Amino acid sequence: AQSVAQPEDQVNVAEGNPLTVKCTYSVSGNPYLFWYVQYPNRGLQFLLKYITGDNLVKGSYGFEAEFNKSQTSFHLKKPSALVSDSALYFCAVRDSRDEEYGNKLVFGAGTILRVKS
Amino acid sequence: DAGVTQSPTHLIKTRGQQVTLRCSPKSGHDTVSWYQQALGQGPQFIFQYYEEEERQRGNFPDRFSGHQFPNYSSELNVNALLLGDSALYLCASSLNAGVPYEQYFGPGTRLTVT
Numbered sequence: 114a115q116s117v118a119q120p121e122d123q124v125n126v127a128e129g130n131p132l133t134v135k136c137t138y139s140v141s142g143n144p145y146l147f148w149y150v151q152y153p154n155r156g157l158q159f160l161l162k163y164i165t166g167d168n169l170v171k172g173s174y175g176f177e178a179e180f181n182k183s184q185t186s187f188h189l190k191k192p193s194a195l196v197s198d199s200a201l202y203f204c205a206v207r208d209s210r211d212e213e214y215g216n217k218l219v220f221g222a223g224t225i226l227r228v229k230s
Numbered sequence: 231d232a233g234v235t236q237s238p239t240h241l242i243k244t245r246g247q248q249v250t251l252r253c254s255p256k257s258g259h260d261t262v263s264w265y266q267q268a269l270g271q272g273p274q275f276i277f278q279y280y281e282e283e284e285r286q287r288g289n290f291p292d293r294f295s296g297h298q299f300p301n302y303s304s305e306l307n308v309n310a311l312l313l314g315d316s317a318l319y320l321c322a323s324s325l326n327a328g329v330p331y332e333q334y335f336g337p338g339t340r341l342t343v344t
Contacts, residue, residue, distance in 0.1 A: 117272075147332060154340075155337055155338075156234070156320055156336050156337040157273070157320065157322075157335040158335070159334065159335075162330075162332050164330050203273070205272075207330060209330075216263075216278070216286075216324065216331075216333075217263065217275040217278060217286050217288065218263075218265075218273075218275065218322075218333060219275065220265075220272035220273050220274075222272045223271075223272050
């Protein structure tokens with residue numbers, strides 16, 4: 114069964130500094146990886162995905178993520194953080210072997226990002 | 231282009247009651263998934279509907295059931311509510327195609343069981 118670990122409950126960063134939110138995963142087949150952001154009392158908003166190809170994926174709002182197969186990681190990054198980036202971030206994985214049966218996502222527990230001015 | 235919509239926004243029920251939550255998918259999407267997000271946790275997959283049938287199911291009891299209509303909208307029903315069913319229920323829609331499309335989420339329904 115697939116699983117996702119987000120080892121940090123909270124990440125604090127100063128505005129203008131680079132940020133990284135960590136994610137590691139476990140799947141039987143090939144991973145399809147996603148990052149979502151959730152603002153208070155809101156649903157999840159899609160940021161970016163990795164399906165295949167280039168290990169560096171670029172997404173919305175200046176975010177990017179790096180897929181590392183050997184380390185089974187998919188860390189979210191941004192070169193310069195904004196106060197408005199403060200939110201709850203979720204990493205999710207879908208197993209390519211699951212395709213036949215559906216496309217459920219398995220989420221990590223989430224990481225709170227706080228950007229201070 | 232309307233995104234995923236859910237109703238109601240909030241709901242308060244008593245233990246033992248039954249509840250129905252509704253979801254309309256993003257235009258052009260044909261697959262609907264439901265997730266439960268307990269406080270302080272990530273979303274947990276309940277089930278997924280495609281072509282009006284339950285295609286995939288997570289580790290949830292039979293008290294949780296659903297339906298998909300010909301217009302792709304969906305309902306989530308929960309019977310015999312327990313206090314532990316209190317959570318944010320998220321609906322997500324996607325397109326069933328060869329390429330793994332991302333799922334688009336609605337704003338959720340906050341269910342409180344007292």
